[in-house]
Amino acid sequence: MNGEHSPQAFQAVVLFGPPGSGKGTQAKLLVERLGLPHVSTGDMLREHIQLGDALGLQVREVIKAGNLVPDELVIRLVEERLNRPDCRPGVLLDGFPRTIDQARILLGMAEGRGLRLLVIHLKVDYDVITARLTGRRICPQCGTLYNIRLKPPIVPGRCNIEGARLIVREDDKESVIRQRLVAYDAQTMPVLQFFAERVDFFEVDGSNRKPEDLSDEIVNWIQTTVQEGKAS
Numbered sequence: 638m639n640g641e642h643s644p645q646a647f648q649a650v651v652l653f654g655p656p657g658s659g660k661g662t663q664a665k666l667l668v669e670r671l672g673l674p675h676v677s678t679g680d681m682l683r684e685h686i687q688l689g690d691a692l693g694l695q696v697r698e699v700i701k702a703g704n705l706v707p708d709e710l711v712i713r714l715v716e717e718r719l720n721r722p723d724c725r726p727g728v729l730l731d732g733f734p735r736t737i738d739q740a741r742i743l744l745g746m747a748e749g750r751g752l753r754l755l756v757i758h759l760k761v762d763y764d765v766i767t768a769r770l771t772g773r774r775i776c777p778q779c780g781t782l783y784n785i786r787l788k789p790p791i792v793p794g795r796c797n798i799e800g801a802r803l804i805v806r807e808d809d810k811e812s813v814i815r816q817r818l819v820a821y822d823a824q825t826m827p828v829l830q831f832f833a834e835r836v837d838f839f840e841v842d843g844s845n846r847k848p849e850d851l852s853d854e855i856v857n858w859i860q861t862t863v864q865e866g867k868a869s
């Protein structure tokens with residue numbers, strides 16, 4: 638696909654999965670290959686927290702505790718973002734929707750914009766998730782992700798690109814990770830069924846796969862699905 642889009646191929650691709658399932662890593666690979674803007678509600682919320690604006694102050698403690706931010710706040714963020722011209726040919730959503738209400742609204746937004754919804758579920762074992770998230774480190778300057786066990790930086794504790802001291806995300810502490818998984822099970826899991834019944838839906842096991850292989854599989858599915866859609 639390499640970023641080439643025909644009007645019939647306008648898509649909203651949703652990367653769906655528990656925290657630590659590799660949505661962010663896949664999003665980075667897919668954005669390059671599909672040429673769609675990456676919209677991550679987690680990243681947007683963290684930007685507001687860093688700015689220290691009203692929204693940032695409102696959501697900081699909720700995120701720190703591993704709970705979900707109220708629907709109306711994230712829906713507003715996503716709606717504003719989708720209204721920008723770069724999202725007209727489509728979008729890659731990462732971390733949204735996370736509740737049935739968000740999913741319903743997204744269905745409406747996609748329909749109104751002529752975007753076909755394609756949902757990819759990254760299934761990952763919870764033990765693998767905990768290992769990934771407790772070892773996760775992030776560069777505060779460029780956002781590059783590392784893992785002290787699985788993908789360590791060249792110089793311990795320093796970003797390969799920026800040389801900055803790597804940090805632990807506030808919500809990657811073990812007790813908070815547990816709460817994020819509880820929130821996922823209770824509020825986000827039901828969204829899977831909702832989508833499976835309504836839109837094109839693809840499930841892949843991302844527990845022990847190389848990100849590049851997983852990305853190949855996802856791109857193949859997207860291409861096939863879009864082609865089939867055009868033919869019918």
Ligand code: AMP
Binds near residue numbers: 682
């Ligand atoms: P993420 O980076 O996607 O793991 O998101 C980090 C945190 O931001 C989550 O644990 C939630 O507290 C909040 N968040 C991100 N996206 C959403 C969403 N769609 N709905 C509610 N809260 C969200």
